[in-house]
Amino acid sequence: MTAVAQTLPAARRSKRMTPARWGLYAFIFITALYFLLPLYVMVVTSLKPMAEIRQGNLLALPIAPSIDAWVKAWTSACTGLTCQGIKVGFLNSLRILVPSVAISILVGSLTGYALSLWRVRGANILFGAMMVVAFIPYQVFIYPLVRVFSFTGLGQSLFTIVIIHTIFGLPTMTLLFRNYFASLPVELFKAARVDGAGFYQIYARIMMPMATPMIVVAVILQTTGIWNDFILGLVFAGRDNLPMTVQLNNIVNSTQGERAYNVDMAATLLTALLPLAVYFGSGRWFVRGIAAGAVKG
Amino acid sequence: MRLSLNSRLSAISALLPALLVMLVVYIGATSWTVWISLTSSRMLPNNNFVGLRQYQILLGNDRWITSVHNIVIYGVLFVSLALLIGFLLAVAIDQRIRAEDTIRSIYLYPYSMSFVVTGLVWQWLLNPTLGIQHVLRSWGFEGATFDWIVRPETAIYCLVVAGVWQASGLVMAIMLAGLRGVDEEIWKAARVDGLPKWRVYVSIIIPMMGASFATAAVLLSTGVVRLYDLSVAMTNGGPGIASEVPAKFVMDHLFERANIGLATAAATTMLITVVAVVAPYLYWRTRKGEVR
Amino acid sequence: MQKSNVDIRSLQIGFGGLKVLENLDLHVGASEFLVLLGPSGCGKSTLLNAIAGLIEVKGGEIHIGGRDVTWAEPKDRGIAMVFQSYALYPRMSVRRNMSFGLKVARTPQSEIERRVAEAAQMLRLTNLLERRPSELSGGQRQRVAIGRALVRHAGVYLFDEPLSNLDAQLRAELRVEIKRLHARLGATMIYVTHDQIEALTLADRIAVMQGGVIQQLDTPKKIYREPVNRFVASFVGSPAMNFIPGKLARGSEVAFIAGVNQLSLTGYAFRSQPTEAPAVLGIRPEHIELTASNDPSSVSARVEMVEPMGADTLIWCRLADGTAFSLRHDADTQVRVGDTLTVRFPADAMSLFDETSGQRL
Structure with missing residues (x-):
């Protein structure tokens, strides 16, 4: 070894904060701002009186914060002709949400169970077809479905929208449960068969109790999905059952005269509240739901 | 395993709803839609076959042309930007940063919100009188203009901004899962080989993440074709017809303009586009599944 | 290079x-x-x-x-x-x-x-x-x-x-x-x-x-x-080294007492002066020798199990006081379960460890 080689960079003891690291944190900080900005603006706008909004800065904190806009948005904002606030939509959304989530998970898990553990002829074709149609836009089905429902006399109703959510949730729910049941040790299923349990007994007594994690994921996925739906609710729920998203859009985009931005933002936040609560409440489960729902096929 | 008649019947009964949905909703409704698009139906469906007349009309329809034009701009920009930003976010998070969970939550939360909410928030932010433009001017940038949303030639880019904001977190989540799946020893080997970090990402990691990119791209693309709520809530297709999109074109012609022949022709065109994108992808996935 | x-x-x-x-x-x-x-x-x-x-x-x-x-x-x-x-x-x-x-x-x-x-x-x-x-x-x-x-x-x-x-x-x-x-x-x-x-x-x-x-x-x-x-003794070697608990005794010569058996340590290279204290004797299965029954340093053991391993055979034995050990023997050995063997533990192949510290003595 030569003496030159002895003088290798023996310095740089700590690698904690290099320039690259500073750049990284700067990037994270700036992107985080971009993602947080709309939420922040929504909150501050909803707490300002209109006068302050007109004169002040979009980003400024409210000088005299007030929840008047929230109260108004909830109880008396106008959607077209009626002025009962967005609470009507909230209640409608809840009435749509609960049965839709329950029934779609029930049907989806049963289908996934039948497709994964029982060798029914044509099961793979059925499953493959379901994965293909999951990608097709609703616009392709909507008109015939409207006709079918009006022909059967159901028309636009709570019942109709629940069925519609079940139908369009079926591919994802089936995929979710099929993959989960297929990942369980098949010996479990065989042991239950040897013990003499039948199709529905195995489903109800053994498989579903084991599928709790998947049920949680499915509930998260369906709750946010159905709550956030706009187009299906608009077309199938009927005038008296319009979900919150539709009512929100009506409040904001069909006002006459000057727009009450604070009320608009309060209503928007109220509509986003449930999915946000689900998201922040469920933590990693939400990510898991995305992962499970994202990996189609 | 040979199934008894009883359990065979049970299994079939359990699959009945799915079968019914497949046949009636997906196959039945799709066929009907395609059929209507080949007739002269206006307000109500009739069976007066006119061949591809509706498609001809569609191609001459300004509103449709604008819609297609818009969706191409939106699709290309939205997918590429969301992939790029999502990937960069995932790479940033993968650097063992502090407060990783919080940062990830911040990136992903927009994805939990609906397009209607997204559209309305960005409509407010981009509002030229009181939104970001106003803020910039009040900070002393007197000549600052950020009025894309009221200008016909730029309105569609506003949808891109909002869409990317909403969906980048999803890409980030998919990419992060992919990055975390990379064998730690690959990184070590690259360090011993003396590769700079960016080079490892470009030459080794990105080629390894083909599946993550494909999944994210397909997911985003199907979202593109479905784009409806965002346009309705943010611009309602405006100004004028500047930010119209195909899904909205179909809905308007079905329910407001009572031209179901033209609407279904548009819907069928969307269907063909989606199949053209998804079929190769699914084929590739199943092929890959068989190889492994 | x-x-x-x-x-x-x-x-x-x-x-x-x-x-x-x-x-x-x-x-x-x-x-x-x-x-x-x-x-x-x-x-x-x-x-x-x-x-x-x-x-x-x-x-x-x-x-x-x-x-x-x-x-x-x-x-x-x-x-x-x-x-x-x-x-x-x-x-x-x-x-x-x-x-x-x-x-x-x-x-x-x-x-x-x-x-x-x-x-x-x-x-x-x-x-x-x-x-x-x-x-x-x-x-x-x-x-x-x-x-x-x-x-x-x-x-x-x-x-x-x-x-x-x-x-x-x-x-x-x-x-x-x-x-x-x-x-x-x-x-x-x-x-x-x-x-x-x-x-x-x-x-x-x-x-x-x-x-x-x-x-x-x-x-x-x-x-x-x-x-x-x-630790080293037990980690290296397969089949593993035998460990027999007992104590060191200094009579006319240094010996290892395991229950009723006394094993001569003449020829063992002690690292320091041996003291009378509890110790553990380690010996590899292939170092244990079968010997004639009149050998004074021998002990007798009962065969409990015979494991043919292809190239050789592992024989599991137990001393009268209950201590178990294994020894390696030819592949074509005639030893059967229940036999009584006379075996010798050569001192130069042994390892002695302090019972508490586990260090070599």
């Missing part, structure tokens, strides 16, 4: 409050094949990663080829490394996998080609150069990984459990190949494994590690014959 020595001085490594290595010293000579052997979690991989520069150290120094490389980047240390999971770049051909590092280091193209061809020829990879890693078998993949290390012409080659993911037969084949490579190149190699056979067959010297401490650093023969403590 240069051959560097490696010098590690009071190395300290920890993660958070957890100390993994503390004040570790190790010197590896140029051209030496050193094996770091130990159970998982003993710190052997941590040590290797520290030498490679893949883990930050908290204190101490690492010198390679006379240079202080404690804070140098891995690529600047004059090392090459082979990983357990091969860590091949999946989307690159074998040729590109081997040449990529050189290319990034801007080595001239002709030199790259020469080195790749040479390494490929040495590892019989020439026909596989255009394949992707996914098109190779496990053994071929690991040969590519070794090839990628070879082209670096490094002063030290580091192996992190390179054969652990292979099945038994391939493992034996590649072991021979690595040994041949070392003989041919004469390069310095540091090799981490938990497999004592690999250690014994490959090493010039073995460092047996536990709890972040090198328990014994010696030739394979010494490690096997004269383990310095009970």
